[in-house]
Amino acid sequence: MKIDSDSNSKENTRMTIEKFSKPSVAVIKNKTSFFLENAKHLNYVLSVNEVYIQQPQRNRCKNCDNPITGKDFISHNVPYVVCDICNHLHGVHEINSNATFNFAKISLILINLSN
Numbered sequence: 001m002k003i004d005s006d007s008n009s010k011e012n013t014r015m016t017i018e019k020f021s022k023p024s025v026a027v028i029k030n031k032t033s034f035f036l037e038n039a040k041h042l043n044y045v046l047s048v049n050e051v052y053i054q055q056p057q058r059n060r061c062k063n064c065d066n067p068i069t070g071k072d073f074i075s076h077n078v079p080y081v082v083c084d085i086c087n088h089l090h091g092v093h094e095i096n097s098n099a100t101f102n103f104a105k106i107s108l109i110l111i112n113l114s115n
């Protein structure tokens, strides 16, 4: 924030607020793929989520280690739970190295299909 003043009197003090952000055009250009290829991105997410929901159930909060149970909502086939102690939001399944490997495999398959 800049403060410009033509004089020392309080009535003549003028404030200029400078805002810093990306122009909307740059953001839209960056996200064009999400507008034009929504089905492709949705299919990718659903494929990854299919692997994720096969993983073992998470029993403790990743943030505070509090025991967690149940689910609060489901989005794109993935159940999520909010920790009662710290309000951390996480999926109810663990992500292990096997799941990470399968996510990478799905990515490679989809990249090959789109080329």
Ligand SMILES: [Zn+2]
Pocket: 061, 062, 063, 064, 065, 066, 083, 084, 085, 086, 087, 088
């Ligand atoms: Zn927690």
